[in-house]
Structures are given as structure tokens and as C-alpha cells.
Amino acid sequence: MxxxxxxxxxxxxxxxxxxxxxxxxxxxxxxxxxxxxxxxxxxxxxxxxxxxxxxxxxxxxxxxxxxxxxxxxxxxxxxxxxxxxxxxxxxxxxxxxxxxxxxxxxxxxxxxxxxxxxxxxxxxxxxxxxxxxxSERGSSVDRTQLHNIFVLENLNDRQKDEVRILKYLLQRHNIYGAESSRHAFSGYLCELLMAHYKSMLALLEGISSSKLPLFIDVKANIELSGASVPKEEQRRFNSPLIVIDPTDQNRNVAASVSSESISRLMLLARNLLSNPSESAFYGFKYSDDKKASQLSKFVKASGLQLDALCFKLSNISEDTLWPQLEKLKNRIEHEADTNGLNITISFSRIESGMGTIAILHNMQKLGIRRIMGPDVTIRVAADEFIRKHGGQMKISVDGTRLVALEKPKYIDVNDMLSKIISDKKFLFTKDIKKSQCKLYSKNIPVQYALVVYHGIAERLNI
The missing domain is CATH 3.30.460.10 (Beta Polymerase, domain 2)
Structure with a gap:
């Protein structure tokens, strides 16, 4: 209760x-x-x-x-x-x-x-x-003047204070902010949730028991979740949280909120309702003091290897740089997966003009791989297999199938990252240059250690 x-x-x-x-x-x-x-x-x-x-x-x-x-x-x-x-x-x-x-x-x-x-x-x-x-303009920037009017007309002073509490709660748990890098709850979204639920308590109770997707139309006073959300609305917005903008029925204010962010809020709401304490509200506390040693201590305790690509970023808006950094991280993950390397945790992060792609992984080293080929009776496929793998170690036959022993492209994740930086064919992005990039596995400079430490603290705590 x-x-x-x-x-x-x-x-x-x-x-x-x-x-x-x-x-x-x-x-x-x-x-x-x-x-x-x-x-x-x-x-x-x-x-x-x-x-x-x-x-x-x-x-x-x-x-x-x-x-x-x-x-x-x-x-x-x-x-x-x-x-x-x-x-x-x-x-x-x-x-x-x-x-x-x-x-x-x-x-x-x-x-x-x-x-x-x-x-x-x-x-x-x-x-x-x-x-x-x-209807006069399509830009969300142009709509801001309408947002002002709606919020001022639909929130009383008590609810405005509870919006402050909601924002602060989300900040403490790293799921607040309109920046594209956060995939989190914007200030306007917090105001709309309060306009819908009317109080912080009702909001926590509603979110804690919802299923995804969660659909809210503030203006029409409609809330649906899970299978009750019409299929056409799910297809139209394709988002785990759908909050219709009362000033524009075709816009989902929560479009940038990720499944992870709404899931974290659900867990947070349940925890607060069952344990209304400052420790539940404020969550995990970490100190920026001695961040390099704290980071080293965590990595050692986890038994994982940390490799970090660190960038001194161009003087360009974070909203422009973030999608590029995330795209580069995804390409690196794909390269690792394609070549049999397992990544345990990876994340990208930008702080104060510095960017990182951090990868935590088991300290595996790849050896010779045994690659099964086609049946020798399938002539075209067999010839192609021999052509493709003939430069490797000797090809043999296992039963009626060809077999090649192949050296790995990369020995481990660190080897992959080192080669990616020097490989002219592996392109970075328009505004994130290889010339700005350095790879660290040990002795990460203090300014980058702080960025990586924050990222790990956020990813591994709810």
C-alpha cells in the first residue's frame, strides 16, 4: 500500500x-x-x-x-x-x-x-x-509559443512545483533532457505528464503499472497501454511512449524517449511508491573525486577490459555531433560482431566538448577459426570457397565438405580499434575525425576518465 x-x-x-x-x-x-x-x-x-x-x-x-x-x-x-x-x-x-x-x-x-x-x-x-x-507552420520551434499558452492555462502553482520535483527526479537518474544524446524526457514532456496525471503521486502510480507502448492524449484525456493502444497509432508513431502534443495532434512529444528511459522511470516509480525515501529518490551517488582511480577500481573489480576511443570534438552543436558519434559506435559494434568479438557493454558520451566511445569486454583473444565450406560435389560453390579461402592456411576436406582454417582479422577488441583508426577504408563521420581520436586502454587522461566514469555509473545503476 x-x-x-x-x-x-x-x-x-x-x-x-x-x-x-x-x-x-x-x-x-x-x-x-x-x-x-x-x-x-x-x-x-x-x-x-x-x-x-x-x-x-x-x-x-x-x-x-x-x-x-x-x-x-x-x-x-x-x-x-x-x-x-x-x-x-x-x-x-x-x-x-x-x-x-x-x-x-x-x-x-x-x-x-x-x-x-x-x-x-x-x-x-x-x-x-x-x-x-x-497548421500554420510545422516546426516544433514555431510551436513553442503555443506550448507556453497551454502550460500556463493547464497547470496551477502546486502542479508547477510538482513538475519541478519530476524534473529533478529524472535528472538524478539521468533520464532528463531534450538533447538528442539523452533519449530522455524533455521539460515540456514533464509538464504534459503533470497536466494529464494532475499530481506527482498519480503520475508515479500510473507509470508504475503501465505496459508499453503507453499512449497519452492530454487534450482528449485518453490513456491507453499495451495491447489496448490501436495498431494504427502504434504504426503511426512507432514509439514506446506516445504523448500527443495538445497543440499539434500529429506530433508525439515523447518521440525521442527510448525504451530504456521509460523502463527506468517505471522501475523508479515502483521503488518510490514502495520505499518513499531520499535514497530511493536520489539514487546512486558517485563522486567525481579521483575519477581515474575510481574508474580503474571498477574495471578491475568487473574483470573486464576497458578500451576507450577519446575525441576532442569540433566546436559544433552537440545535437549535430551526437548522432554521428552514436552511428560510429554502432559501426564499431557491427565490426566486432562480424569478426567474432564479444562486447559486454558499450556506450558513447559527450561532455564539455569531449566525446568517448567506451567498450568493456572480456579479455578474449581469437585464435585460428575452422570454417566449414560447401560439399565438394557442388562445383561452383566449392570453386568459389577455394578461391576465397585459398590464401589462408591449407584447405582440407571433412567428409564431403571443404574446410578452411582461417586466421582472425583481429586478435582482440583492442587490436580491432587500433586497426580501425589506421584503416583508410574504415571511415569515421563528417565532423568526427580520426585526427581527433586517441585510443586508451590504461592511464586514461583525467578529463576523459570523468566522461567514461559518468557513462559507466549511468549505465549500471537504476
């Missing part, structure tokens, strides 16, 4: 630590208003400037309150021209004399990320088209 009082007490204690302080809110409001004023001064009069995101909706967490400002242009403008003008004008609002700098990142529209390191404030300045409903 769920101890509702214990859960509410736990959530109350946590909320005190994550609600932004009055001074933090005042500072953000002052800065965002001043920045919006600067933008208004350089933008055409028909451009509407709005505050969006968690700060505007009142669901931000203490210390993580980045500002989202949207520049809403008239929709009759040509898209590329609008983007170019917006970025060009937005740059004029950045004041280096006040310690501000910027970089240009890319999503569905390019946007300017302003940084004020002195005050610890970051702001995304995003161009979009002003729309009344989703």
Missing part, C-alpha cells in the same frame, strides 16, 4: 531545495527584461519578442534557470531570410562590455546562445514564426 503521507513529506523536503530563491528569480527577471529590451531596440517593429521555456512557465529548478527568448517574425517572410536577419540583429544585442559572449547553434532554426559567465546566466535567443495554431 502506498504511504501517501510519507511521499508528500519527502516531496516537501526536496521542493525546498529546488525551488528558485527570490533573489534568483528577481535576477533572472531583471536580466531577461533588460535583454528583451535590447532585442526590441534592434528588431523590426513587426517582430514580437516573448519569454518562453521553464522560466516563463514557472517550472524551472534552482540553479538551472536558463532563459529562452523567442523572436516571432511574420510568417509571410521566407524562412532562410528570416533566420539570417534574426541572427544578424540578435548579435547586436550582445554586449561584450558586460561580459557577454555568444555562439551560434543549430536546431530546426539556427539560434544564438548568449553567455554571461560573470553572472552565471545563459540565454537562448531563438527565431521563429508567429503562429496562431500548428
Amino acid at each position: 502506498v504511504n501517501k503521507a510519507s511521499l508528500e513529506t519527502l516531496f516537501g523536503r526536496i521542493l525546498k531545495d529546488i525551488v528558485p530563491t527570490k533573489s534568483e528569480i528577481d535576477d533572472l527577471n531583471e536580466y531577461s527584461n533588460e535583454l528583451m529590451g535590447r532585442l526590441k531596440a534592434v528588431m523590426p517593429k513587426d517582430v514580437e519578442i516573448i519569454l518562453a521555456g521553464s522560466v516563463a512557465r514557472g517550472t524551472q529548478i534552482r540553479g538551472k534557470s536558463d532563459i529562452d527568448i523567442f523572436l516571432l517574425f511574420p510568417k509571410y517572410l521566407e524562412e532562410r531570410k528570416m533566420e539570417e536577419d534574426a541572427i544578424k540583429l540578435a548579435k547586436k544585442a550582445v554586449l561584450k562590455s558586460r561580459g557577454e559572449s555568444y555562439e551560434i547553434n543549430y536546431a530546426e532554426h539556427p539560434y544564438l546562445k548568449l553567455k554571461n559567465e560573470k553572472r552565471g546566466i545563459y540565454a537562448d535567443i531563438v527565431p521563429a514564426f508567429k503562429i496562431r495554431d500548428s
Whole structure:
């Protein structure tokens, strides 16, 4: 039986630590208003400037309150021209004399990320088209203005605080974030789940007992799971979690959430309901202190060998680099599988401009392989087998079948990774270069050891 009082007490204690302080809110409001004023001064009069995101909706967490400002242009403008003008004008609002700098990142529209390191404030300045409903434009960036309206109209102050608790819970368990690399729950998805379930307790109870796929239509107040989800909806969205955007019935807000992330939330919900404690809420705790030695200690205890490809990445958006790093990891896994090498755990990760593909594997070494060929009476196939394997060790016959003894292409995983780096035929990706890559098996540099350590801690704990 769920101890509702214990859960509410736990959530109350946590909320005190994550609600932004009055001074933090005042500072953000002052800065965002001043920045919006600067933008208004350089933008055409028909451009509407709005505050969006968690700060505007009142669901931000203490210390993580980045500002989202949207520049809403008239929709009759040509898209590329609008983007170019917006970025060009937005740059004029950045004041280096006040310690501000910027970089240009890319999503569905390019946007300017302003940084004020002195005050610890970051702001995304995003161009979009002003729309009344989703039928006017297809971009999720353009729909953000509609998301603001829906959330503000459908969440009360208590529910906004519970969104903060949900976000923080997901952060603690590494399943929060809109970045494509995370396959996790975005802030807007958290807000929609709260709008549907109405409370944190109901959300945990609902998720804990669901089957996959889970289908939620917030606007229509419909929830279906497992076999009850219509086949046409399963085919249309092809996702373990389907949460229909109330501002666009053709969009699944949870499209990027992986089966692993929703499964982790299910287990987390069950654990919290049965054990409403801080240890269940906060989960596994690890220290960044002595990360290299901690990593070495884990590898030694596991009995596995660790090989890590480490990259100093280009100054390009993580949303662009991540799919390339993941694609490269998948190609390496395929190469290992094709050549008889077994990988126990592998993951890719990006942090602070550094990327890693880490592979943990048994310390197997491959020897000569015995390859069975066709029956000698099947002349064409037999001739082809002899042609293909004639360069190996001597071919013999076992009964009526040809047999070849073949040397392995790679002795072990480390040998494979070393050869991949030097093999001109094994291509990396457009923005992840071999010249940026180094292979480490021991004495991983501290900055990369931290990235690998975080990845292992996340993969092996729920």
C-alpha cells in the first residue's frame, strides 16, 4: 500500500531545495527584461519578442534557470531570410562590455546562445514564426509559443512545483533532457505528464503499472497501454511512449524517449511508491573525486577490459555531433560482431566538448577459426570457397565438405580499434575525425576518465 503521507513529506523536503530563491528569480527577471529590451531596440517593429521555456512557465529548478527568448517574425517572410536577419540583429544585442559572449547553434532554426559567465546566466535567443495554431507552420520551434499558452492555462502553482520535483527526479537518474544524446524526457514532456496525471503521486502510480507502448492524449484525456493502444497509432508513431502534443495532434512529444528511459522511470516509480525515501529518490551517488582511480577500481573489480576511443570534438552543436558519434559506435559494434568479438557493454558520451566511445569486454583473444565450406560435389560453390579461402592456411576436406582454417582479422577488441583508426577504408563521420581520436586502454587522461566514469555509473545503476 502506498504511504501517501510519507511521499508528500519527502516531496516537501526536496521542493525546498529546488525551488528558485527570490533573489534568483528577481535576477533572472531583471536580466531577461533588460535583454528583451535590447532585442526590441534592434528588431523590426513587426517582430514580437516573448519569454518562453521553464522560466516563463514557472517550472524551472534552482540553479538551472536558463532563459529562452523567442523572436516571432511574420510568417509571410521566407524562412532562410528570416533566420539570417534574426541572427544578424540578435548579435547586436550582445554586449561584450558586460561580459557577454555568444555562439551560434543549430536546431530546426539556427539560434544564438548568449553567455554571461560573470553572472552565471545563459540565454537562448531563438527565431521563429508567429503562429496562431500548428497548421500554420510545422516546426516544433514555431510551436513553442503555443506550448507556453497551454502550460500556463493547464497547470496551477502546486502542479508547477510538482513538475519541478519530476524534473529533478529524472535528472538524478539521468533520464532528463531534450538533447538528442539523452533519449530522455524533455521539460515540456514533464509538464504534459503533470497536466494529464494532475499530481506527482498519480503520475508515479500510473507509470508504475503501465505496459508499453503507453499512449497519452492530454487534450482528449485518453490513456491507453499495451495491447489496448490501436495498431494504427502504434504504426503511426512507432514509439514506446506516445504523448500527443495538445497543440499539434500529429506530433508525439515523447518521440525521442527510448525504451530504456521509460523502463527506468517505471522501475523508479515502483521503488518510490514502495520505499518513499531520499535514497530511493536520489539514487546512486558517485563522486567525481579521483575519477581515474575510481574508474580503474571498477574495471578491475568487473574483470573486464576497458578500451576507450577519446575525441576532442569540433566546436559544433552537440545535437549535430551526437548522432554521428552514436552511428560510429554502432559501426564499431557491427565490426566486432562480424569478426567474432564479444562486447559486454558499450556506450558513447559527450561532455564539455569531449566525446568517448567506451567498450568493456572480456579479455578474449581469437585464435585460428575452422570454417566449414560447401560439399565438394557442388562445383561452383566449392570453386568459389577455394578461391576465397585459398590464401589462408591449407584447405582440407571433412567428409564431403571443404574446410578452411582461417586466421582472425583481429586478435582482440583492442587490436580491432587500433586497426580501425589506421584503416583508410574504415571511415569515421563528417565532423568526427580520426585526427581527433586517441585510443586508451590504461592511464586514461583525467578529463576523459570523468566522461567514461559518468557513462559507466549511468549505465549500471537504476
